[in-house]
Amino acid sequence: MPSRVRSDHVFINCPFDPGYRAILDGIVFAIYDLGFVARCALEDDDGGEIRLSKIQRIIEECKFGIHDLSAVALDPAINLPRFNMPLELGLFLGCKRFGAIAQRKKKCLILDSDRYRYRNFISDIAGQDIHAHAGQPREAIIEVRNWLAGVSGRRLLPGGAEVSVRYERFQADLPTLCARVQRDPANLIFVDLSEMVSIWLEADR
């Protein structure tokens, strides 16, 4: 039974490394501040569902997808790059191309640290508009905001700079928030972060 496509759900395909944490947090924050819902493979730790099936289900349910290729690089320990992000981008594009009518309306944002780096390792996506964040959460937030404003057709979305300033305020409150719920901010899991972001925005935008 195909899943229903949610027009306010955004699939996030990105690295889950500590070094990428700030950008992921910024993207999640921006998505909720703009009135959307952030989804990713980390949201559900049900060991009974095969990971690939889980990713496929989430992709199917999301009209929008953000794919960050900035961590596609050679791992010096094993001399191989990680292919998960390009694989999930391929699944998303395949769903858009070969899926039912509702799936063909999917929109995707491809992010990287540099706008032209993709030419060296995934040139098949040449012609797509790659957006760069230079490894900075503020840049990623602005790119996400400008893209969602364009593809969603929604009006009255707050500006990228405004979202970024609010994100900085949230980051300033995060250590205290985590202390009150006995959590380490550096190891906050996706569902806890999402709920914290949504409640904080409701309380002090």
Add this chain to the structure above:
Amino acid sequence: MVEDGLCPVLLEVGVNRSRIRCGEELALDVYDDGQIAAVPVGRAWTNRLQLKMNSMAKSKTVHVVPKNGSWAVRSEGRGSSVHSTQAEAITAARHLMKDGRSGQFVVWGQSGRIVKSETYRLPKVKTPPRKSRLGRKKIEEAVGSVVLDRLNSSSLLSRA
């Protein structure tokens, strides 16, 4: 930033952005939402320098909080007041929201959790589909305590 006698020239139009050359070595990226970023001419726009046109968020939250048997209405830049009933405070908060700016007002209960909220010219914040194991109530109490501590420590509240 435009030098005398130098006419701005539209260089390119991107998604939600236009680039205008305004000097020998400087261009400005003007975004639909009013952001402006300075870009050294000849450099890739991803290396742009970001100018802070406004260091403060444009939208504001107006808080209606219980205070010593009364109800206080608090927000930076939008005034403050004290009312004998919650209903009067909510009316005052709604009035503050009519200045055309985006924002929201939030009514806090005695429990330190939000009991009512309304948004103005801002998208509504959605609830995540997966529940945190911490429990929503615990997170709401933590957020409430942080926000109310900040309000209580501000000079606006102490002058009420």
